[in-house]
Amino acid sequence: MRIDVVSIFPEYLAPLELSLVGKARTSGLLDLRVHDLRDWTSDRHRTVDDTPFGGGAGMVMRPDVWGTALDELLDDDAHLLVPTPSGEPFTQRTAEALAGERHLVLACGRYEGIDARVAEHYRARGRVTEFSLGDYVLNGGEVAALVVVEAVARLLPGVVGNPESLVEESHGAAGLLEYPVYTKPPAWAGLEVPEVLLSGHHARIARWRRDTALERTAARRPDLIEALPVDELDKHDLAL
Numbered sequence: 001m002r003i004d005v006v007s008i009f010p011e012y013l014a015p016l017e018l019s020l021v022g023k024a025r026t027s028g029l030l031d032l033r034v035h036d037l038r039d040w041t042s043d044r045h046r047t048v049d050d051t052p053f054g055g056g057a058g059m060v061m062r063p064d065v066w067g068t069a070l071d072e073l074l075d076d077d078a079h080l081l082v083p084t085p086s087g088e089p090f091t092q093r094t095a096e097a098l099a100g101e102r103h104l105v106l107a108c109g110r111y112e113g114i115d116a117r118v119a120e121h122y123r124a125r126g127r128v129t130e131f132s133l134g135d136y137v138l139n140g141g142e143v144a145a146l147v148v149v150e151a152v153a154r155l156l157p158g159v160v161g162n163p164e165s166l167v168e169e170s171h172g173a174a175g176l177l178e179y180p181v182y183t184k185p186p187a188w189a190g191l192e193v194p195e196v197l198l199s200g201h202h203a204r205i206a207r208w209r210r211d212t213a214l215e216r217t218a219a220r221r222p223d224l225i226e227a228l229p230v231d232e233l234d235k236h237d238l239a240l
Ligand SMILES: Nc1ccc2ncsc2c1
Pocket: 083, 084, 085, 108, 109, 110, 111, 112, 113, 114, 132, 133, 136, 137, 138, 139, 140, 141, 144
């Protein structure tokens, strides 16, 4: 998979040289390229923004500079992703779908955002998704880009050492939050590990983990319980 990230702060994406994503780049599993939007400017001051039509505070990123950059980076395979507080929710399902694609281009906005004609222009030419990480506002799209790259890259075959660890995680296939995890020592700060986890009884452990995941999800994210297909919950679950 190829991912291009365009930003006026390319150094914000430096963490993607580390850990699993860094290894995926080194191994060639992930072709990640980070670009400085100012490299596509043509004036001495390398200007990327201007005042908003209609007035209002702040500045808006110019469509012509973004157009020069994206015309160079987007190919027929590419999916343009634009982080924005006004976007559609980015979820684990989104990450799973994106992990199956060949080429992602992430356009990181700053200031009050990118001129709306950029998304409009490229929507007529290919896939464009404006997405949000949640109901809060950052200072730009770079942090969202870090999240998307990590959420997608870790799903690429060969990136995570043990693919099993992708199965039982929060927001995984079952649509539940993850059960709590424990390790040595068995007693710590007067707190014991749940006895069932020390029993070696795999069926009981599996049931405890599912029950706890359900209880945790019901308590913290009742919206996820509502979204569960009924056949996902067996008779025992419904008795909880
Ligand atoms: N361009 C921009 C500005 C703020 C923000 N917050 C979350 S995604 C995003 C993107």
